[in-house]
Structures are given as C-alpha cells and as structure tokens.
Amino acid sequence: MAEEALGRTPLYEEHEKAGARLVPFAGWEMPVQYEGVKAEHEAVRNHAGLFDVSHMGEVVFRGPDAEKAVQRLVTRDVGRLETGQAGYAAVCYESGGTVDDVLVYKNPDDFLVVVNAANREKDVAHFQEHTDGLDVEIADESDDWALLALQGPKAEGILQGFTGTDLSGLKYYRYVVGEVDGLYAVISRTGYTGEDGFELYVRPDGAAPLWRLLVEAGAAPVGLGARDTLRLEAGMCLYGNELDPETTPLEAGIAFAVHLDKEERFLGQEALRREREEGLRKKLVGFKVEGRGIARHEHPVAVDGETVGTVTSGTQSPTLGEAIGLALVLPEVEDSFDVVIRDRPVKARTAQLPFYKRQKK
C-alpha cells in the first residue's frame, strides 16, 4: 500500500506543545498519551478529561428522502428520534455483518451521521451505493468540523462556566446548538468513557481556542490510550475489535441499537431476523483474567484445549486493578474458560458488563 501523508487535526500544535506522543491512527497523526495512560484515565473518572476526536467523520444526509435513506442504512429506528436527540446505531451489510457503528443526530432539517475515522470512505461509498432512487444528498463534511470530548464528573461544571446554555437541562444523548465562549458549537451530551460528559462539534478554527480554554479551566488532555481503557471498562464496542464485517451487532451485544421490527426495511434486517430466530453464531462476553497475565486483542479463548473464540479487546483496568477483556465466543461457552496468552492458557471468568458503572447523582 502506498504511504499516504497522515492527516493532522486542527489541534495538532496543541498536542505537540503539551508533549503528547503522536502515533499514526486510522490515517491521522493522533495523541496516544500526554502524561500517561493511567493518570489520564483517572483524570476522566475523578475529574475531567479533554479528548481530540476530530478524526471522526461527519456525514450529513439532506433532502426530501434523508430520513428514508438513514432508515435504510442503520439498524436503529431513527423515525423515533426527536429533533435534538442522538441515537447509537450499527450499519450492516445484507449479510448482517457490520460496516460501522455510528451516532445519528436528528437535526431540524437533516441527519448527521458520525462515523469512525478508519471507515469514513468505506461508509460514504456504502451509503451512496445503497440509496439509489432516493432524493437525498449525502455529504462528507468531516473537514468542516473539529470534535472535542469533555468527559468526567466535573465536565458539566467546567463547561457551564463558558456557555449560556443550561447544561443541567440537557439530557443524555440530547444536544443543542449553542456557543462556548462565543464560539459556535453543537453541544452533545454523549461520550465514549462511561462518564457524564459532552462532545463539542466546532468549526476547525474554533478548536484550538476551545481546547486551551478547557485545559486552563482544569480539564486534563487525554489521549487514545486512555480512551481505549475507559471505553473498555464501560463495556463499549470498538469497530475493528468487537465489530467487523464478519460480526453482526446482535453477536457484539448491541441489540439495544437494533430495531428489528422497524417498518422501514434496513440493510441486514433479514439476516439479523434470521439470526435472532435461529440463534447467535457467537456471542460477546466480558471477562476477568483470574490467573496472571493480560489478555489482548486476538488471543485465543479455549476450553479444554479447544479453541472456542477470540479475545476482541483486553487490558489492565486502571479503575479495577484487574485484567479485563471482551471476547467473541461460541454461544455454548459457559462462564469459565482459558485465555491463551503467548501460548499459555490462563483461567478467566465471565463478568457482567459494564465493568465500571458511574455513580449517578
């Protein structure tokens, strides 16, 4: 594959100044850590952390058939979303395998679909291919947006200092268009950490001033390393790990985002209905390692020496101090199995998801 220049977000210089370790990620040069993964993880759990997730893709569906198009493409019934509401959904192939997992925002006149950076081009092509005959414009407007995530128990307090929007009235998975310190911003109460918090969609030239403002107000810069440990503790899927073209959203445990009975036919619906009737071919389980070791992505799962699945994600949980993971295993696998860490079987036991649940106020 030809080497292409890595993308840089509008916050690249802020990351460099903060001493971030920058790594290639999904075609972008992204901060993996600043101070250290553990410290950043703890900042989000106990205080507030700030993430640059500007690499994510923003795709807008406009026109008379915009809703019809989104309905056809995603597993959630977006007809049930109210204006100002966001919903998590999967995009499937006809086979039921997963193209991507996305957030769908219902705007007054259009839909915004936020996609994973690594899937952006693939998704847009898939969207175009499967909306034949519909009067819809599908526009990749990723370059018009920067995206900052402010997450943690102190997120609301910090952000409220800079916006006239009453954040206490903004519910989970709701958003408003407003201003933060005079900068145009879509303020969305969403995130990928298991904490309360916000995702702020701003214009690229607003990203650096907003970043500096929030850091000065006490938010700790957090890199992709802690983003991964935080989402894993929260039991959330990562595309490429838990979800891929060979795995359906039902298998990956996100059936809550799949409305099999929605009236509009969606891509993959038949396959998913069939799988629901006939039974899952594999299932996602959370587990804790009981022996010594840390299970990692692609380590085998075995019972009595027989491979029965694969670890999709694994890490040492900074909050629990234990090795945790997610695995896709055969449906008949019970609550005790081995994870094979560097050819060594180590005992593991299933655990209820999420591994970490924040205390509600």
Place this chain on the structure above:
Amino acid sequence: MAVPQDLQYTKSHEWVRVESGVATVGITEHAQDELGDVVFVELPEQGATLAAGDSFGAVESVKAVSDLYAPVGGEVVEVNGALEDSPEKINEDPYGEGWILKLRISDEADLLSAADYERLLEGES
C-alpha cells in the same frame, strides 16, 4: 536521558550489570518511557536455562506488550518477585528496584557499551 556508564546494553533496550559471573538484567529508562505505565511483568521460572537472544518474558503497559530477550546465556538464579505486585518499579527505578532477573552466565554475547547504546538512541530519535 542519561545512560548509566557502568552498564552494558542490548539493541532491544535491556541493560546488563555483570558481577562475579552473574548478570543482572532490566530494561532501560528509554524502554520504560516508550512503554508507559508498566502494569504487568511476565517472569521466567527460577532455574530455567536461557540461550542468549531467547525470549524469556514480557513487560506490559496499559497499551502495549514488549517481549524481553536474554542478553546473555545462562541459568536464571533469581527473579525480581517484587515486580509481581509492584510492576511500576520498572517505571520508577528501571536501573535499580526495577531489575528483572539474574542469570549465571554460561554463554557470553556481544553487548553494547554505554557509548554504543547512546548512539543507538540518537539514531532512533
């Protein structure tokens, strides 16, 4: 990053201190910094025999795994059991309390001097 002058090094960023036929082995300041917060160390059994270049264990941070290689051949006479409960010693004191194992040397190998290792680091950065 200061490279202690009294130690020898490998290209895979282990350090070696040789005293009366016994090599104490750890990973360098640079290696621990690259890894980040160390959360797990996989150690070999005491009594195991290693050839120079053998993989004998691993150091894991939250985000990465780094295999460990024997800088010289020999028998494992001691492992640093304290790392099982306090792997962060590798970050805090890589040349001291963060040592990993001791080998009774039976097979010498070509090691880098401190000056060679400094040049290696300069080439990487």
